[in-house]
Amino acid sequence: MSHALPSTRSEPRAALDADAVRAAYRRWAGVYDTVFGGISAFGRRRAVEAVNHLPGNHVLEVGVGTGLALPHYFRSKRITGIDLSADMLDRAHDRVRANGLSHVEQLLEMDAEATTFPDASFDVAVAMFVASVVPNPRRLLQEMRRVVRPGGHILTVNHFAAERGPRWWVERALAPASRALGWHPDFSMESLFSAEDRAMAEVSSVPPLGLFTLVRLPN
Secondary structure, three states: OOEOOOOOOOOOOOOOOHHHHHHHHHHHOOOHHHHHHHHHHHHHHHHHHHHHOOOOOEEEEEOOOOOOOHHHOOOOOEEEEEEOOHHHHHHHHHHHHHHOOOOEEEEEEOOOOOOOOOOOOEEEEEEEOOOOOOOOHHHHHHHHHHHEEEEEEEEEEEOOOOOOHHHHHHHHHHHHHHHHHOOOOOOOHHHOOOHHHHHHOEEEEEOOOOOEEEEEEEO
């Protein structure tokens, strides 16, 4: 089930800088699949399933990380993956070789907020658990719009901060550790989406316990 994005009272959070992101994922790279792979699996599979059933074969995965999602794309899709972390990309390359993932065309070290791709290079761009990591989420979304053709699709799956309740308190208690974690526990929807975006978007809750949200925007 999908519907327009609700508004939220949370304020956008301060930006993480690129060096903090690189440092965090250098620490996490060796254990990322074990620590985060399980809890993020539902969101990744849901996002890839959505990509697989959208028109167009040229797909950009932003923040490809260790390549956890790569085996799940239809082989008819031609995948380009980018990531800021060379350590994570090393593991993604290993995954592609080990699994013979011939549909993965490129894995590139690149800043998601300032890619080198020409305009309208892809049919679909998908960012999984990336928006709360990049220094400037709105710039990320703007860049995804630039590299996706008109009529294409932009997808994100991410954790967004609760508006109230026990989770609200936990997320804000963890917020000072953002640099060490490499992501913002209290990341708000307004940090990524404008009011116009929210009016056009389709959103669905993702297990476990609705902790993550899948959003699809037409380009």
